[in-house]
Amino acid sequence: MTSKTKQSFRWKDFINAFGPLFGLLLVVGLFSLSADLRPVFFTGGNAKMILTQTAIVATGALGMTLVIVSGGIDLSAGSVVALSSVVAATLLIQEVPPAGVILLTILAGGFIGAINGTIVAGFRMVPFIVTLGMMGIARGVAKWLANNQTVNPSENPLNRIMEPVQPLNFWPLPIGVWITIILAVLMTFVMRYAVFGRHLFAIGSNEDTARLCGVRVRSTKIMIYTIAGFFFGLAGLLQYSRLTQGDPTVAIGLELEIIAAVVIGGASLNGGSGSIMGTMLGALIMGVLKSGSSQMNWPTYMQEIIIGIVIILAVGLDKWRQSKQQTR
Amino acid sequence: MQTKPSSRLAMRGVHKRFGATQALKQVSFHVGPGEVHTLIGENGAGKSTLMKILSGVHAPDGGEILLEGQPFRPENPEHARRAGIAMIYQELNLAPDLSVMENITLGREPSRWGWRQIRHQASQARDALECLDHGDLPLDQPVGELSIAQQQIVEIARALLGHPKVLIMDEPTSSLTRVDVENLFAVINRLRTTGVSVVYISHFLEECQQISDRYTVLRDGESVGSGDMKGADLQHIIRMMVGREMKDIYPARQTTLGEPIFEIENLSGQDKPLSASWKIHRGEIYGIAGLVGAGRTETLRACFGLDPIKGGELRIGTRVSTQATPRKRLAQGMGLLSENRKEEGLLLNRDLADNLTLTHFKPFTKAGFISRGKQLDSAQHWIEKLHVKARGATQHVGELSGGNQQKIAIARLLHHQADILLLDEPTRGIDIGSKSQIYQLVAELAQQGKAIVFVSSYLPELLGVCDTIGVMSRGQIRACRPASQWTETELIEVAVGQDQAHDGAKEGPQVPDPGNTL
Structure with a gap:
């Protein structure tokens, strides 16, 4: 039995680690079948465009991974991105120095996250409902703050975070992409090697056990939602920089794209499993799909259908893997 | 029997009440260092309440607990753990995704x-495992992929990490194979030599005798005796476990058996039952005794089509009908009363009428629309017939007392005009008055020629109500005789019997239900 256990253990590990990667290669491979697309698609400039477009979803997905691995969900992500883009723009108009704007915008996201976490953990409410409510609240506050219109600050250094300096070459990558990459590496370490990271998995895997073992479930949860909020705030900053304006109606439905990235990356909505690497690949798969289909001149409804299918396929694969484990 | 000063853990006169139920009346026992002490008692004797008090889940209402001579009153599980009380629950408490x-x-x-x-983490874990002689478990494997026996080792290792003084084990062998039980006992023996006190809870008397130094018997929330396990007379222990009187709350009845109506032969399910057979006639009340986990509920669920049937045959009347869905069984005139009234049996936040008529709307349905008036009339009929104490047919079931809820659940089977009634713990958690009414009702139903399967953990009621009693143990019906030829002692003997030992227990790894991943 030991040898059998070992074998399927590796098989599962294999799919876990490489499933999303195969997905990405498959998507890229399918697009490369088109002779028209190939010369445009496989250029440094296009790769840079994809990375830049993916950075916002990816940053949000870093935070969402924490939440989902712990067995929760955060539906307010899109609204928080919009809110913090408005916060950033408003602060810039108030002539707050760029460093201050960055800090305060991220803190604004974290503040919303802290409220989510406190309600979820303190009152033991279902995260779905709490963050659904917060989705409306944050969106409303964003519109209020922006006076129901876009906020347009004058030229400033923050506008360049997401700027593709030379659009036709891969290098140099925009700062925003680097920030995402660096944070992804950092979070990988946190998830693996920090006590916090392991408690995250423990709570998502079996909350009662975690409590029984003396894990501070409540404060860990508050921390999870707060950190997720920081990431959504940062994503809002990137969003601002991409549009160079604060727009309270931007990023509607972004939370679902973010959740999709996490799920395609192999996380289970039941909690207990998921990885930063998977999430990043999940975000990239969606980025490549979007970019590829628009370059194929497929209508947007086609993209939506395709991404929908990919989500179901990804989760189906996950389910199949689990049933494999069970029949062992 | 005196409390030795060297006693590691002592309880004196501990009592605890939950609402109307006195869960513990007078419990006293003590455990020395390096001693394995078995707590013995029937289902509901108060063992689990006792453990929950020791592990800080519940606070006792009174009495004294001494840990190494110091008064000990754990406020929560964490506190108890820090004080050196480690607990291993019957259901494993592990995070399946973690290594x-x-x-x-x-x-x-x-x-x-x-x-x-x-x-450090690895060496701590490795040390704990080696202490249990299981240094070979792969540290980085997710525990969800281990066998149950291995998972249990992980739990014990976790308990050892805090260097506990007292280790409480609740039914640790109930899902282990014979070989795994031997391994577990080797582990317990190792712990004993390191001076850890073990409080061991099990239904399996032979096992207890094999592993423990001393025992305490609990009955109805009281400790009724303790002593050295060596040379103890098992008969004597069983008598102490049972030791209550029959009360005449049971109906006097004349049984006339009709033709066989419900027969199963070597029925086996996913996990339990392994092989169950019976032949039940019209007018017969067939009781099933056995311990929690013996497979009684699983057998009923398989019969009713809730769980898959893997082998064997099931006959209703003369027709073979092994595979079915609950819908088909209902159509065949079978009804199941769930042991889990609140979660499975009833729609607590719906009214009596809906609950009563859920399986059989037909009499008052026209073109798919239900006549509410007729539905209420029908419900009212049953409410009066069964003397349900309720404001009316529109009251929510959740507002009734347990006994009245149970009557509603049974009334649903009657409204459905079921001929074969599977009753799983029909008197669990209800007062003595309602119990007596339910016995009466069951007797009447049998008189009308219905066949009744009556599962209960309370032996006197089985003996008082049933015509025939089969005893289930480890997934099989071990013995079946007319009720008049059984005594409580004999029933327990068969139920805790080790005759065919653990060979029936589950093999192989347990994988947690992945559930919905959305």
Whole structure:
């Protein structure tokens, strides 16, 4: 039995680690079948465009991974991105120095996250409902703050975070992409090697056990939602920089794209499993799909259908893997 | 019997009440260092309440607990754990996605500035496992992929990490194979030599005799006797476990058996039952005795089509009908009363009428629309017939007392005009008056020629109500006789019997239900 256990253990590990990667290669491979697309698609400039477009979803997905691995969900992500883009723009108009704007915008996201976490953990409410409510609240506050219109600050250094300096070459990558990459590496370490990271998995895997073992479930949860909020705030900053304006109606439905990235990356909505690497690949798969289909001149409804299918396929694969484990 | 000063853990006169139920009346026992002490008692004798008090889940209403001579009153599980009381629950408490090492050290990971020190963590986990002679478990494997026996080792290792003084084990062998039980006993013996006190709870008397030094018998929330296990007379222990009187709350009845109506032969399910057979006639009340986990509920569920049937045959009347869905069974005139009234049996936030008529709307339905008036009339009929205490047919079931809820659940089977009634613990958690009414009702139904399967953990009622009693143990019906030829002692003997030992228990790894991943 030991040898059998070992074998399927590796098989599962294999799919876990490489499933999303195969997905990405498959998507890229399918697009490369088109002779028209190939010369445009496989250029440094296009790769840079994809990375830049993916950075916002990816940053949000870093935070969402924490939440989902712990067995929760955060539906307010899109609204928080919009809110913090408005916060950033408003602060810039108030002539707050760029460093201050960055800090305060991220803190604004974290503040919303802290409220989510406190309600979820303190009152033991279902995260779905709490963050659904917060989705409306944050969106409303964003519109209020922006006076129901876009906020347009004058030229400033923050506008360049997401700027593709030379659009036709891969290098140099925009700062925003680097920030995402660096944070992804950092979070990988946190998830693996920090006590916090392991408690995250423990709570998502079996909350009662975690409590029984003396894990501070409540404060860990508050921390999870707060950190997720920081990431959504940062994503809002990137969003601002991409549009160079604060727009309270931007990023509607972004939370679902973010959740999709996490799920395609192999996380289970039941909690207990998921990885930063998977999430990043999940975000990239969606980025490549979007970019590829628009370059194929497929209508947007086609993209939506395709991404929908990919989500179901990804989760189906996950389910199949689990049933494999069970029949062992 | 005196409390030795060297006693590691002592309880004196501990009592605890939950609402109207006196869960513990007078419990006293003591355990010395390096002693394995067995708590013996029937289902509901108060063992689990006792453990929950020791592990800080419940606070006692009164009495004294001494840990190493000091008064001890744990406020919560964490407090109890810090004080040196480690608990291993019957259901395993593990995070299936985390590795062996992470589960063992969960909640006390060695760390510096929030980063775990993996080398320390690994060596701690390794030490704990080696202490149990299981150093070969792979530290980085997710525990969800281990066998149950291995998972249990991980739990024990986790308990050992805190260097406990007292280790409480609740039914640790109930899902283990014979070989695994021997391994577990080797582990317990090792712990004994290191001076850890073990409180061991099990239904299996032979097992207890094999592993423990001393025992205490609990009955109806009281400790009724303790002594050295060596040379103890099992008959005597069983008599202490049972030791109550029959009360005449049972109906006097004349049984006339009709033709066989419900027969199963070597029925086996997913996990339990392994092989169950019976032949039940019209007018017969067939009782099933056995311990929790013996497979009684699973057998009923399989019969009713809730769980898959893997082998054997099921006959209703003369027709073979092994595979079915609950819908088909209902159509065949079978009804199941769930042991889990609140979660499975009733729609607590719906009214009596809906609950009563749920399986059989037909009499008052026209073109798919239900006549509410007729539905209420029908419900009212049953409410009066069964003397249900309720404001009316529109009251929510959740507002009734347990006994009245149960009557509603039974009334649903009657409204459905079921001929074969599977009753799973029909008197669980209800007062004595309602119990007596339910016995009466069951007797009347049998008189009308219905066949009734009556599962209960309370032996006197089985003996008082049933015509025939079969005893289930480890997934099989071991013995079946007319009720008049059984005594309580004999029933327990067969139920806890080790005759065919553990060979029936579950093999192979347990994988947690993945559930919905959305």
